[in-house]
Amino acid sequence: MLNAINILKDHKLKVTPARIHILELFSEHCKPMNVEDIAKKLHGADVVTVYRTLQTFEKLKIVQQVDLRKGSVFYELTDHHHHHIVCTDCGKVEEFELCVVPEIEKSILKKSKSFKHISEHSLELFGVCKACVKQ
Amino acid sequence: MLNAINILKDHKLKVTPARIHILELFSEHCKPMNVEDIAKKLHGADVVTVYRTLQTFEKLKIVQQVDLRKGSVFYELTDHHHHHIVCTDCGKVEEFELCVVPEIEKSILKKSKSFKHISEHSLELFGVCKACVKQ
DNA sequence: CTTCCTGCAAAATGTTTGCATATCC
DNA sequence: GGATATGCAAACATTTTGCAGGAAG
Numbered sequence: 001m002l003n004a005i006n007i008l009k010d011h012k013l014k015v016t017p018a019r020i021h022i023l024e025l026f027s028e029h030c031k032p033m034n035v036e037d038i039a040k041k042l043h044g045a046d047v048v049t050v051y052r053t054l055q056t057f058e059k060l061k062i063v064q065q066v067d068l069r070k071g072s073v074f075y076e077l078t079d080h081h082h083h084h085i086v087c088t089d090c091g092k093v094e095e096f097e098l099c100v101v102p103e104i105e106k107s108i109l110k111k112s113k114s115f116k117h118i119s120e121h122s123l124e125l126f127g128v129c130k131a132c133v134k135q
Numbered sequence: 136m137l138n139a140i141n142i143l144k145d146h147k148l149k150v151t152p153a154r155i156h157i158l159e160l161f162s163e164h165c166k167p168m169n170v171e172d173i174a175k176k177l178h179g180a181d182v183v184t185v186y187r188t189l190q191t192f193e194k195l196k197i198v199q200q201v202d203l204r205k206g207s208v209f210y211e212l213t214d215h216h217h218h219h220i221v222c223t224d225c226g227k228v229e230e231f232e233l234c235v236v237p238e239i240e241k242s243i244l245k246k247s248k249s250f251k252h253i254s255e256h257s258l259e260l261f262g263v264c265k266a267c268v269k270q
Numbered sequence: 271c272t273t274c275c276t277g278c279a280a281a282a283t284g285t286t287t288g289c290a291t292a293t294c295c
Numbered sequence: 296g297g298a299t300a301t302g303c304a305a306a307c308a309t310t311t312t313g314c315a316g317g318a319a320g
Contacts, residue, residue, distance in 0.1 A: 014294050016300060035284080046302050051285065053300090067202035067257065071310085072284065085243070085250050094250060096243050100235045101258070108220070108231050108260070115220050115229060118262040122202065123236070125243070127253040149319050151275060170309080181277050186310065188275090206285085207309065 002027045002079070011060045018042065018049050023062075031093060032066045032074035032084070067122060068093060085125040089132035099123065137162045137214070146195045153177065153184050158197075166228055167201045167209035167219070202257060203228060220260040224267035234258065 004023035008015045021042055026033070029041075035054065039047045054075055057063040063075045068086050085094045101121045109115060139158035143150045156177055160168070164176075170189065174182045189210050192198040201209045203221050220229045236256045244250060 014299065016294070018301075047284095048286085048303080049301055056300095065204060067204070069200060069202070069257075085247060085253065087250070088254070092249060094247060096246065098239055098243055098246075100239055101260070104233055104235055105260070108233055111231065111233075112220060112229060114227060114264045114266070115222070115262050116265055116268065118220065118260045119223070120261040121259065122204075122261075123258045124256065125236070125240070125253045126255040126257075127250050129249045130251055131249070133251065149273085149275065151319075153276075182309095183278080183311085184276055191275095 002077075007062060011062065013056065013060075018045050019053055021045070022050065022053050022057075026063065026075075026077045032068060032076040034070070034072045034074050036072065038075075064120075066124070068124065069126065083123045083125070085127060087129035087132055088126050089128050092129045092131075094129075096125075137212075142197060146197065148191065148195075153180050154188055156180070157185070157188050157192075161198065161210075161212045167203060167211040169205070169207040169209050171207065173210075199255075201259070203259065204261065218258045218260070220262060222264040222267055223261050224263050227264045227266075229264075231260075 002023065004020040004027075005015055007023060008019055013019065022038060025038060025041055035047055035050050038054075039045060039050045042050065054063060058065065058075070061078055064078045066074045066076055066084065068074050068084065068091075069088075070086075070091060080097075081099060082095045082097050083099060085096065086092070101123060105118050109118065137158065139155040139162075140150055142158060143154055148154065157173060160173060160176055170182060170185050173189075174180060174185045177185065189198060193200065193210070196213055198210045199213045201211055201219065203209050203219065203226075204223075205221075205226060215232075216234060217230045217232050218234060220231065221227070236258060240253050244253065
């Protein structure tokens with residue numbers, strides 16, 4: 001369980017109920033969420049607030065975008081590095097930790113014409129989950 | 136230079152000017168494009184046609200989506216496997232071929248609770264390009 | 271001549287902006 | 296009290312759908 005208030009204070013953000021609540025949601029839910037998900041679970045909070053809060057959090061690297069090819073942007077905490085497998089049929093999402101990107105970054109940069117630095121990456125796998133295969 | 140007409144015939148699609156033109160665009164432009172890009176270069180063609188054509192092409196695996204974190208979906212030909220580095224400042228996109236995902240797929244699937252098969256993956260790197268670093 | 275592609279209009283969805291009010295520090 | 300977050304309305308952007316006419320096989 002993360003300490004929402006401390007996270008906010010550490011980033012010199014004002015401590016407000018909406019921000020606390022969104023951070024706690026991420027911590028409890030443990031899955032990438034989009035704005036709609038969050039707004040619903042925040043029964044009452046405006047979508048606009050959610051958009052703005054996520055933007056703020058993203059700039060401060062508290063959360064990050066994930067592309068799960070579901071049409072809208074998903075967010076998750078940046079607390080531990082991991083990636084996802086997504087079922088292209090039912091949308092089920094599973095995490096995995098194994099990541100080989102850092103190992104290839106150097107050789108990619110060596111070959112690159114225009115880039116000298118890489119700060120982030122996305123790596124998502126897509127397949128069909130066991131439940132959907134059976135149908 | 137790809138043969139647009141053959142590609143369409145091979146997939147049992149009707150050979151229409153819009154489809155030919157879009158395929159040729161991808162072949163010449165050699166960069167991921169979004170619907171807006173394509174519609175502009177197709178001076179006159181309706182955006183809706185572009186959306187529908189891309190959907191058709193995607194189902195047949197002629198093109199695929201790429202997420203470059205630019206707000207709209209980008210597409211590119213599936214003709215050769217590669218990934219991208221994107222400048223988070225100016226949006227510049229560069230390709231690279233090196234890919235280590237197939238090597239880790241097996242061990243990821245072995246550990247996975249719900250997945251037994253992976254069909255696709257996304258792998259994009261984000262950084263700042265040399266031109267933007269200098270500013 | 272039948273199938274299905276295209277364009278236009280409209281709707282649905284997702285995201286951003288402006289401004290007045292409320293809340294935090 | 297001053298700075299900034301929130302809610303509401305409205306604008307804007309992106310994508311989907313319905314339907315009639317037109318082109319391809």
